[in-house]
Amino acid sequence: MIDDESHIEDVAHEFAIAGEFVCGEEVYSGHINSTFMATFKRPSGKVNRYILQRINANVFKDPHAVMRNVEMVTRHINWKVLRVKRDLGGQTLNLYPARGGRFYAQGEGGGIWRCYNFIEGCQTYDIVENTRQAYQAAQAFGSFQDLVSDIPVEDIEETIPDFHNTPKRYQRLMEVIEADVKGRLASSMPEVEFIRERQAIVSKLLDLKDAGVIPERITHNDTKINNVMMDTETDEAVCVIDLDTVMPGLALYDFGDLVRTAVSPAAEDEQDLSKVEVRMPMFEALAEGYMNGCDCLSDAEIEHLAFSGILISLEIGIRFLTDYLEGDVYFKTQREAHNLDRARTQLKLVEKLEECEPQMVDFVARLAKARR
Structure with a gap:
């Protein structure tokens, strides 16, 4: 050290x-x-x-x-x-x-x-403050996707196997629940039940990939809003950072993580869940920015942009809860039950995104029609 x-x-x-x-x-x-x-x-x-x-x-x-x-x-x-x-x-x-x-x-x-x-002359934001920042960050990640779209998938190594394999993340959580090695299960039963109720959606995107409906691409795989450097004076996106997780994946997971980290004003580990909400103007700025930055998106990918935010929020909630139950062995923590707080925030966001899904689908459809 x-x-x-x-x-x-x-x-x-x-x-x-x-x-x-x-x-x-x-x-x-x-x-x-x-x-x-x-x-x-x-x-x-x-x-x-x-x-x-x-x-x-x-x-x-x-x-x-x-x-x-x-x-x-x-x-x-x-x-x-x-x-x-x-x-x-x-x-x-x-x-x-x-x-x-x-x-x-x-x-x-x-x-x-x-x-x-x-x-x-740059800074990063943990929480998006306005729609300009949201648009700029999304356009930066969309442009990143476009820039690497011609790198052969086989030329990039998978450094964390099954990193965004949501079904395997779900299965791992079920195994950890069964073992309960740290005796923490009792404190997280509402979160466990919330996740179990959504088992049917965990494989949706990978099923589409396996069926050849959406393509595998070289993706960033960690598109948190704080992985874009912004000009301190203009809030213009300057550079995408944190490239360790770049490997084969789905563009929809990248966009979904953008939604997860930008639409709510609450911090990732917010303990007051009443602060978790979906700011539709932020989603609209993200969708427009990402689609404008990424020319290579297929119709099927565009069709599932709204759903992707729900799935990636659920996946990250699963990961935080798994780590909490295992004893905080993966993510850095600063307090007792930090990972449980993170999981609760993500799952509340899933709930809020599900409520807004019809509006998000409608907005993306209108964007897609305008760019044809």
Whole structure:
């Protein structure tokens, strides 16, 4: 573990960073990897900042495969932005080479580290504040999907098997419920029953894929709103980040996660469930932005955009509840029953989205008709 600035400096010096190390600090964001910011000063006096991340090997069993995927995707996007879209206003993540020419380094005490450029003048949002932010984030993820749509699916490795396999997530929860190794089941029975009542929908999207109705694509797989860097002055989307989960998947899961993280003003771990609601203007901005950014969506994918938010919210609720019952072994927690609070928030959102589904379906249909 890194516990002081000297360790951050040691890791930073493994990468091709010019200048003198000034300081380092931990960045507390995300549930999985450990993230640090390193500041360097060049002889000219210019100060640059860099992001150092240690890949969580408990989650990503093959961190080298993660790095191969990230390297391929960032190179492809950089090439396409410059050569195809010629959009020099946007920025993409760039990996810095380590000693020996690789794009990762072995840290002290083990662990795989990588170094990214820090994009100045940007920020992320955990909760969407307005429809402009929602539209921009959705367009950014839609454009990301479009940019990687011509990478052969077989060229990208599956780094977390069955990551968005909702039926298997459901089955795992049932096994954990049966075992109840931490004696926590009694405190979560209403959530368990809510999920059981929706067993019939957990395989809907994968059934469509298996039937050839919707395609498998290279997808981001973690399209939380805070994985888009926004310009602090204009709220314009600048860069999609957190590419560790890029692998074969469904575009509908990506859009569904956008809905999950943007339509409600409540935080992901909100304990006051009365704050969980569906802001229809936010959904409309997401749908319009994503469809405008992603030209490759099929009619069948568009038809199921509204449903995708319900399913991914249910899936994430299942994952949080599973982790709670297992003893908080996957997601980072900051308090007792943190994962149970997260699960309750997600399941309340499922309920609210189900109520709004007819309106969402109608809006997407009107968008689809207008773009024909």
